[in-house]
Amino acid sequence: MDGFQRRREQKKLDILKAALSLFLEYGIQKVSISEIAKKANVSQVTIYNYFENKHTLINEVMIYFIDTAINDFQKTVTANISFPEKIKTILFNKGEIANQIHEEFYQYLMNEYTTEGNYIEEIYVKKTIPLFTDLIKEGKEQGYVDPNTSDEAIMFYIKMLKEYIQRDDVYSKVLPLTEDITKIFFYGIMGQNIKE
Amino acid sequence: MDGFQRRREQKKLDILKAALSLFLEYGIQKVSISEIAKKANVSQVTIYNYFENKHTLINEVMIYFIDTAINDFQKTVTANISFPEKIKTILFNKGEIANQIHEEFYQYLMNEYTTEGNYIEEIYVKKTIPLFTDLIKEGKEQGYVDPNTSDEAIMFYIKMLKEYIQRDDVYSKVLPLTEDITKIFFYGIMGQNIKE
Amino acid sequence: MDGFQRRREQKKLDILKAALSLFLEYGIQKVSISEIAKKANVSQVTIYNYFENKHTLINEVMIYFIDTAINDFQKTVTANISFPEKIKTILFNKGEIANQIHEEFYQYLMNEYTTEGNYIEEIYVKKTIPLFTDLIKEGKEQGYVDPNTSDEAIMFYIKMLKEYIQRDDVYSKVLPLTEDITKIFFYGIMGQNIKE
Amino acid sequence: MDGFQRRREQKKLDILKAALSLFLEYGIQKVSISEIAKKANVSQVTIYNYFENKHTLINEVMIYFIDTAINDFQKTVTANISFPEKIKTILFNKGEIANQIHEEFYQYLMNEYTTEGNYIEEIYVKKTIPLFTDLIKEGKEQGYVDPNTSDEAIMFYIKMLKEYIQRDDVYSKVLPLTEDITKIFFYGIMGQNIKE
């Protein structure tokens, strides 16, 4: 890639980052092209030189976001720490980007892209499912996960907890409950006392 | 309340219902005053006669929605069914209004709610916390809930599951997992097998 | 029609007239909604309250124009004057509206509306063809038109001459040639000399 | 002209051709500099290196077009065919370039032409008037044209017919009427019957 190309890519990245940060904070509909332009220090038209229209821009922001988020996730899954520590990290550690997701952004991501046959669906299935599968396999092997429970249900649980906990309006309220929530995740609301 | 008053209240209710139904389906930003007016069979100005501006209208819609949702919840909590059945109902039965909440609506609700010191938080705390407390107490008394786990954590768990499951993009995918998810909720990911 | 309706119709007419006059002078594409609004002394949005979008506005302007132009034409055809005088009037007298048609306007009219099955095509066929037929019949009966020549060809000739002569860039140049052109129309380029 | 000059001229011609073909198809206002650049395989800025601005470009395209069209016309006028055949060819044969002129292009051409004192009018007067004069002279000498009718009127008639017939929306409808129209052109609407 020559200098021209590199500078072009850099500017495109600037716009993507500006857009993402605004989307995450205010949602998508509330953010105007003009605001993104201002934040990225370019003119509105420059944005249109890089992205066909707002929809395309949103799309590429999504992809950029997903890629980064998956990277975060992968690091945790392959880290050299115990299974419960991985779970805690996934649930309670905010990734660099994944923190402060504006709900509308999240919703857009999900709604627009559960439509099958697009890059986001594709990359998500291709990359996260295997990571989850590995993680759960590890959990089952080490006796942390009931082998009779389907992987799907476990995945659903982890994803739900992760997303919910990391919501802006939830995170702070949940931190004091970290231990209890982890306990419920592993032992259920009945707890271990019923064993004896 | 005289006839005038009653008719006035009825019209206000019409507007609220129209607005709510549109908000739930399309989100808040996408719904214009003009559309609400059309659906409620009144002029736009009439809406302004009853509500100061769009923000006020949204707020009152929220309150109306919360009231209705809490009623649904109360019915379930005080119903004459077993504790696990109550939990399943809460988690998987869509309430009459609470089904198909457009995410943006939900997010708006939460944002308003988290801003402390407003009616929505007030009413929520006043009315749902006691219901949750009763429910959890019942669960603990009947041995379904570990007495060592804090009520807050249990509440968090129930709310999270309820909200997440009833999301439009989640509900259908989760239905086949009903049993597994309920199992995890009660016994955790470790399951009962570890007891023996 | 009550007062409200009447005022509404009047304002709509104001907008139509403003738009028409601008379209005729500058063409359609060059005229912005904002300019029409200024000329009609209303805000841009008011125009949108009366017409769905620019396309619809153009459409209604066309219809308004056609209606008026056909009225002009009908008056001439049914007037109490001789056949040659009718022809001269049609060819050289500018109707109140039909003068100074900007070519782009005319082209739009024709291109957009030779698409069959719309109001303009419909009204045109329904109203002008009979008028033309009457006119030509009169000409044939009075010996001014060769009965062996098809009505279509005569119609084509009259329309062509009328449209061409009344073009802005042509009219003034053609006026001094009125007699010659009329002569050619009746006797052809060979003239009467061939008779002897 | 050295190699540099020649290549420069070639590139300029490429741009002119690209612009002309787009103008003829879509009209002038609808065609953007960017589209012309794409079609001519040059950058937008290159166009500005050759032509001051869009207006200048349009003007030079006009001149290029006029030149070509006049060449076509000259070929017909000096061809070795009879006078009536020349007339028919002029009226009904579409020249290579002159066919399918987008009306807006034509109108622009005329507007520019009528604005006195510009190259387009100059070239037109200088080159076509003599050709027309020759043609009409030939017609008069051979008895096809009434010598008492002014050349101006004849010219007007021919130009009108040519332009009108070759309009996109007219041409196909007129073809079946070729004989009748030619007849009217030569003998007028009264036809030959008046001779007897």
Added chain:
DNA sequence: AATGAATGAGGGTTCATTCAT
């Protein structure tokens, strides 16, 4: 009290043109 009419502000988008390399 209720409404039809009207609007200022702003949004996405396009285009002719200029800047910088």
Added chain:
DNA sequence: GATGAATGAACCCTCATTCAT
């Protein structure tokens, strides 16, 4: 001389809100 990148101005259109009746 040629180009990719950048932009100010303008356009069509929508919306929450106010005016006038």
